[in-house]
Amino acid sequence: MAMGYSEKVRDHFANPRNVGKLENADGIGEVGNAVCGDIMKIYLKIDGDIITDVRFNTFGCGAAIATSSMATEMIKGKPISEALQLTNHAVVEALDGLPPAKLHCSVLAEEAVKAAVADYYRKKGLPIPEACVASCGGDCGHCCG
Amino acid sequence: MKKIIYMDNAATTSTGRAALDAMIPVLEREYGNPSSLHQLGQQAADLLADARKRVAACIGAQPDEIYFTSGGTESDNWAITQLARTGAAKGKKHIISTAFEHHAVLHTLKRLEKEGFEVTLLDVHQDGIVRVDELKAAIRPDTCLVTVMYANNEIGTIQPIAEIGAVCREQGILFHTDAVQAVGHLPIDVVKENIDLMSMSAHKFHGPKGIGALYCRRGIRLTNFIEGGAQERNRRGGTENLPAICGMAAALENACSGMEERSKTVSAMRDRIIDEVVQNIPYVRVNGDREKRLPGNVNICFEGIEGESLLLRLDLEGICASSGSACTSGLLDPSHVLLAIGLPKEIAHGSLRLTLDEENTEEDVQHLLEVLPGIVSGLREMSPVWEEMMNKNS
Numbered sequence: 001m002a003m004g005y006s007e008k009v010r011d012h013f014a015n016p017r018n019v020g021k022l023e024n025a026d027g028i029g030e031v032g033n034a035v036c037g038d039i040m041k042i043y044l045k046i047d048g049d050i051i052t053d054v055r056f057n058t059f060g061c062g063a064a065i066a067t068s069s070m071a072t073e074m075i076k077g078k079p080i081s082e083a084l085q086l087t088n089h090a091v092v093e094a095l096d097g098l099p100p101a102k103l104h105c106s107v108l109a110e111e112a113v114k115a116a117v118a119d120y121y122r123k124k125g126l127p128i129p130e131a132c133v134a135s136c137g138g139d140c141g142h143c144c145g
Numbered sequence: 146m147k148k149i150i151y152m153d154n155a156a157t158t159s160t161g162r163a164a165l166d167a168m169i170p171v172l173e174r175e176y177g178n179p180s181s182l183h184q185l186g187q188q189a190a191d192l193l194a195d196a197r198k199r200v201a202a203c204i205g206a207q208p209d210e211i212y213f214t215s216g217g218t219e220s221d222n223w224a225i226t227q228l229a230r231t232g233a234a235k236g237k238k239h240i241i242s243t244a245f246e247h248h249a250v251l252h253t254l255k256r257l258e259k260e261g262f263e264v265t266l267l268d269v270h271q272d273g274i275v276r277v278d279e280l281k282a283a284i285r286p287d288t289c290l291v292t293v294m295y296a297n298n299e300i301g302t303i304q305p306i307a308e309i310g311a312v313c314r315e316q317g318i319l320f321h322t323d324a325v326q327a328v329g330h331l332p333i334d335v336v337k338e339n340i341d342l343m344s345m346s347a348h349k350f351h352g353p354k355g356i357g358a359l360y361c362r363r364g365i366r367l368t369n370f371i372e373g374g375a376q377e378r379n380r381r382g383g384t385e386n387l388p389a390i391c392g393m394a395a396a397l398e399n400a401c402s403g404m405e406e407r408s409k410t411v412s413a414m415r416d417r418i419i420d421e422v423v424q425n426i427p428y429v430r431v432n433g434d435r436e437k438r439l440p441g442n443v444n445i446c447f448e449g450i451e452g453e454s455l456l457l458r459l460d461l462e463g464i465c466a467s468s469g470s471a472c473t474s475g476l477l478d479p480s481h482v483l484l485a486i487g488l489p490k491e492i493a494h495g496s497l498r499l500t501l502d503e504e505n506t507e508e509d510v511q512h513l514l515e516v517l518p519g520i521v522s523g524l525r526e527m528s529p530v531w532e533e534m535m536n537k538n539s
Binding site for chain 1: 449450451452453454457461479489490491494527528529530531532
């Protein structure tokens with residue numbers, strides 16, 4: 001098994017779910033940067049308060065692609081309030097774990113979802129809920145700069 | 146099961162028939178300790194002496210200039226730390242090396258820096274080659290050691306070792322080279338190339354793992370790195386790993402006979418891969434000089450994608466490759482080698498290293514070239530970095 005990746009990580013890497021973009025997305029969140037080696041971009045379609053569709057584009061390692069795929073699966077069809085409850089730990093758990101050096105990828109996935117929801121509120125001209133800040137408080141030191 | 150295509154020979158090679166045939170009888174029967182005086186011990190001592198003679202002959206050295214070690218890393222640590230200490234005893238605490246050495250060298254130098262040594266790392270330029278005049282300019286009255294790798298492990302570039310050696314010899318400075326990637330792949334003559342010390346590792350030329358050697362020219366005082374018994378002429382304690390030593394000698398002899406022919410075949414496959422990738426896939430960069438290059442080394446950056454995901458996709462196709470990318474090593478920074486040749490981080494993240502050898506076939510190359518463009522474009526399609534690149538260009 002490469003890099004100590006679980007079967008689920010390998011599956012989500014080999015067959016990523018919800019890859020792509022959404023035209024006229026209601027919210028788009030992009031986090032990370034190319035210098036660090038990973039960028040995630042999440043597109044949301046929102047109807048009422050339900051996330052009816054979601055897509056992602058990711059530049060990054062196997063774990064980055066797998067966490068993006070899993071995170072999109074976990075919020076698809078869910079109310080916004082539930083999507084905002086998504087933590088990086090929940091993503092890691094759903095993937096049956098990640099190697100320690102790859103945990104930052106799950107943080108990125110959580111941040112990307114929250115950034116996309118924040119963008120939705122911004123576009124609507126509504127106040128951005130506090131829950132849009134990542135669970136680590138944005139102080140997770142994920143990037144090498 | 147899908148056929149495995151192994152293109153990661155710079156990481157390690159298969160254990161070859163020559164090594165196995167040499168090792169198995171030793172493992173089965175010659176269990177004597179070469180230091181024992183009884184007949185089993187003496188048989189082992191004879192095998193050890195014979196292996197030493199054969200390893201020496203392959204690099205133009207004398208048998209008493211070869212010290213067996215646990216591999217390239219130990220050889221590097223030994224040569225550098227002990228020569229630095231000898232230098233320091235004479236008040237010389239300056240060492241010259243390069244920015245793209247293996248970590249066995251760079252981390253050893255880091256530790257010496259903490260102990261008060263000064264280290265100058267030479268630029269390796271965009272082509273991945275050290276300039277001899279820049280080495281000359283970096284030499285100081287207190288320089289005690291120059292250590293420059295023979296050929297780089299990631300981008301395969303071959304350094305002007307004989308010229309560097311000549312400069313060092315003229316200036317009376319000791320010259321060590323980490324030749325782990327070169328031994329068994331390039332013709333090496335330590336005398337003609339003015340090499341004072343050289344690190345070797347058996348598993349890079351179809352020998353067993355956990356065995357290597359340090360060549361140290363006669364007359365150079367090499368102090369002990371590992372204390373213990375009287376093995377290796379009192380220089381390195383510990384009962385010799387005789388089966389592995391015999392395997393190493395056989396593998397090296399095998400690698401050195403017919404080297405030219407093999408090198409031709411392997412470099413033809415290398416050049417075909419590089420040429421076709423450059424021709425068929427846009428936004429790629431070949432890393433390192435195309436001519437002064439190890440016969441089996443291909444190193445290419447694919448803009449807009451990250452190396453590990455490329456590596457894993459190739460693995461799904463049965464192709465074993467490597468990437469200098471951050472994620473592979475568990476670090477966030479991309480390869481120090483690619484940064485040393487001046488690549489921006491975002492491009493260095495997208496590197497792929499394929500290292501071929503004579504066990505690869507034209508069919509392997511064909512399969513790689515068939516699947517690679519699709520994998521690259523698939524990853525680019527889902528990459529926001531690629532999207533931005535394309536938007537800027539349109």
